[in-house]
Amino acid sequence: MVENLLVELFVEELPPKALKKLGDSFAETLSANLRAQGLATDDAKVTAYASPRRLAVHISDVAARAADKMVSVKLTPVTVGLDAEGKATPALQKRLAALGADASAVASLKRAMDGKAEALFHDSLVKGASLQEGLQAALTEAIAKLPIPKVMTYQLANGWDSVHFVRPAHGLVALHGSAIVPVSILGLTASNTTQGHRFEASVDPIVVKDADSYADQLKNDGAVIASFIERRAEIARQLDAAAGKLNLQAVQDDALLDEVTALVERPNVLVGTFEQAFLEVPQECLILTMKSNQKYFPLLDSQGKLTNQFLIVSNINPADASAVIGGNERVVRPRLADAKFFFDQDRKKTLESRLPNLDKVVYHNKLGSQGERTQRVAAIAASIAQPLGGDTLAAQARQAALLAKADLLTDMVGEFPELQGIMGGYYARHDGLGETIADAIEDHYKPRFAGDSLPRNQVGLCVALADKLETLVGMFGIGNVPTGDKDPFALRRHALGVVRMLSEANVALSLATLITLAAASFSTLDAGADTKLIDFIYDRLSGALREAGYSPQEIDAVLALRPQLLGDISSRLSAVRYFSALAEAPALAAANKRVGNILKKVEGEVNAVVDTALLQEVAEQALHQALAETKPKADQLFEAGDYTASLQALAVLKAPVDAFFDHVMVNADDPALKANRLALLSQLHKAMNRVADLSKLAA
Numbered sequence: 001m002v003e004n005l006l007v008e009l010f011v012e013e014l015p016p017k018a019l020k021k022l023g024d025s026f027a028e029t030l031s032a033n034l035r036a037q038g039l040a041t042d043d044a045k046v047t048a049y050a051s052p053r054r055l056a057v058h059i060s061d062v063a064a065r066a067a068d069k070m071v072s073v074k075l076t077p078v079t080v081g082l083d084a085e086g087k088a089t090p091a092l093q094k095r096l097a098a099l100g101a102d103a104s105a106v107a108s109l110k111r112a113m114d115g116k117a118e119a120l121f122h123d124s125l126v127k128g129a130s131l132q133e134g135l136q137a138a139l140t141e142a143i144a145k146l147p148i149p150k151v152m153t154y155q156l157a158n159g160w161d162s163v164h165f166v167r168p169a170h171g172l173v174a175l176h177g178s179a180i181v182p183v184s185i186l187g188l189t190a191s192n193t194t195q196g197h198r199f200e201a202s203v204d205p206i207v208v209k210d211a212d213s214y215a216d217q218l219k220n221d222g223a224v225i226a227s228f229i230e231r232r233a234e235i236a237r238q239l240d241a242a243a244g245k246l247n248l249q250a251v252q253d254d255a256l257l258d259e260v261t262a263l264v265e266r267p268n269v270l271v272g273t274f275e276q277a278f279l280e281v282p283q284e285c286l287i288l289t290m291k292s293n294q295k296y297f298p299l300l301d302s303q304g305k306l307t308n309q310f311l312i313v314s315n316i317n318p319a320d321a322s323a324v325i326g327g328n329e330r331v332v333r334p335r336l337a338d339a340k341f342f343f344d345q346d347r348k349k350t351l352e353s354r355l356p357n358l359d360k361v362v363y364h365n366k367l368g369s370q371g372e373r374t375q376r377v378a379a380i381a382a383s384i385a386q387p388l389g390g391d392t393l394a395a396q397a398r399q400a401a402l403l404a405k406a407d408l409l410t411d412m413v414g415e416f417p418e419l420q421g422i423m424g425g426y427y428a429r430h431d432g433l434g435e436t437i438a439d440a441i442e443d444h445y446k447p448r449f450a451g452d453s454l455p456r457n458q459v460g461l462c463v464a465l466a467d468k469l470e471t472l473v474g475m476f477g478i479g480n481v482p483t484g485d486k487d488p489f490a491l492r493r494h495a496l497g498v499v500r501m502l503s504e505a506n507v508a509l510s511l512a513t514l515i516t517l518a519a520a521s522f523s524t525l526d527a528g529a530d531t532k533l534i535d536f537i538y539d540r541l542s543g544a545l546r547e548a549g550y551s552p553q554e555i556d557a558v559l560a561l562r563p564q565l566l567g568d569i570s571s572r573l574s575a576v577r578y579f580s581a582l583a584e585a586p587a588l589a590a591a592n593k594r595v596g597n598i599l600k601k602v603e604g605e606v607n608a609v610v611d612t613a614l615l616q617e618v619a620e621q622a623l624h625q626a627l628a629e630t631k632p633k634a635d636q637l638f639e640a641g642d643y644t645a646s647l648q649a650l651a652v653l654k655a656p657v658d659a660f661f662d663h664v665m666v667n668a669d670d671p672a673l674k675a676n677r678l679a680l681l682s683q684l685h686k687a688m689n690r691v692a693d694l695s696k697l698a699a
Helices: 016-036 090-098 103-108 131-144 211-220 228-245 254-261 276-280 283-294 322-346 351-360 370-403 411-415 422-430 434-443 458-477 491-504 511-519 529-547 552-559 566-580 585-600 618-639 643-663 671-688
Strands: 002-011 046-051 054-063 069-077 110-114 117-126 152-155 162-165 169-176 268-273 297-300 306-314 362-364
Touching (some): 002 016, 002 131, 002 211, 016 046, 016 054, 016 228, 054 211, 069 090, 069 110, 169 211, 228 268, 276 283, 276 306, 283 297, 362 370, 434 458, 458 529, 491 511, 491 529, 529 552, 552 566, 566 643, 585 671
Antiparallel strands (some): 002 054, 110 117, 152 162
């Protein structure tokens, strides 16, 4: 009999930040296990439910019993299992006994090749698991594999036994159609009853009629939207509607929306207000305290400026919501007052006056204090800025870098570490340092994540590069290299930040130069650390380019040359893509690969100059002539940065290159001829591989 299945575990309030993962894991593991046992089909529809007090899953078309199946078990090689008379050896008898068979089964054993030897196989019909057996196993596995952030231990009702789980569990529902499946877990036995909303359920307990009526009964009788996805969409809809009525917009925050979805069972969005005076505090502080401490959604005007109104996602829906709104307004007021107090107190001291205390903050036991790190970042920032903008930019970069970490010692950042840099910018403006320095301090952590904006000005760019390079060089210099998934100092993110700034801001400094400038600020570094770091950065660059849609061949062709100006890479990739579409490209790529292989085998140095008097064959004379005509034009275009045209100019070499390999013997018996032809190929190779290593495009 095939029916739909519903399983619900009713628990005390689950950790909100983990709820979605818990719900998805419970549904996926349980359904996968049932599929593996043959109780659910591969195309069975699986619907996950997760609310603050329940994890549940609905699976369509689940069988009451899995189909019987034939199982073939390898026993032993024939030579091991049978003696000279064809009778079972002790080894075979032992294997048969383990399967519940005896020597009488020898005649029915199947012979088949297993690799190079013939083996004996025992075929038997295995009875399919019942739903009770299968669901019990699936439920046990689903509970065991839950990504529980922290396990609790609690006693069962009998007072003796203890259970380990994320939160105390109080109910288990398991329905196959309308029939209860008698499974048990966590000291609970399955039934068909559950509970709805703590305060607003119209029916308690709820007797679930069948698997398909579960969600509707919870919504209608229990005042609970069981589906995480549906509840999240309803909250988003109410937030937009409430903000729209005020001609405002709610702060967009997916993580906050997920967390609030995990806190309520039936959402009800309300509007609260706070005193206008609090708006004197930087809006980032107010937004953060409302979001992180109170789970409110701040409201912004059309210019993105914070207003004194906010949205509350309540879990109750009273006829008169004034008490709920008033309570939330009373709760948020002290939080905002704290933020105002921190802001006022912090401004009593300048950023510069805080610098000596950075020497008391440990950065890393092998790399010194934050004060020492600040001095290194300032030196690196100035050395980056000098070739880019002279003394003025260097002085500004040094000043901004020296002050960039001072806000770590402020009360506001101590309370809200997420505001580091941002508060430094506000305090720099208060200290009269001007917008350029203030923006640079605020932006020096950028880009902080994928898609984040870059620093707004050159000073900020220099400081941000210096900050990330100091971390990368320092950590690699003491052997602190990311391994596997472990990257406690976010070095991968720092490397991607460097790549983005060099590429998108088109910084006219090579990667090797930047690393050398950064390394100069350290007294000692591990040998070879700079090479490892360069490899690491190019690996991150390669991954970023793949995500941007470039093919592995295109990326390999360009990065094989290790271009030092990362701002050029996009143009090089575009040129390679255009070149690859030319009719001449496959032949030239193959020829380039052949030339490279020939040159690799040469012992000693290849002549740099071709002796035209030694060009005996017509084909080599033609290639030399074509190269003499083409190379200057291609080089001129390359130097002008027109990489596409530079590669396109090389297309005319196809015919003379093909003719050369068809009619000329490179490894001539005459050493002088051979050396001259290798010199010609060397010039060809250099001419063809200025933009990219074209051999990487060969099939």
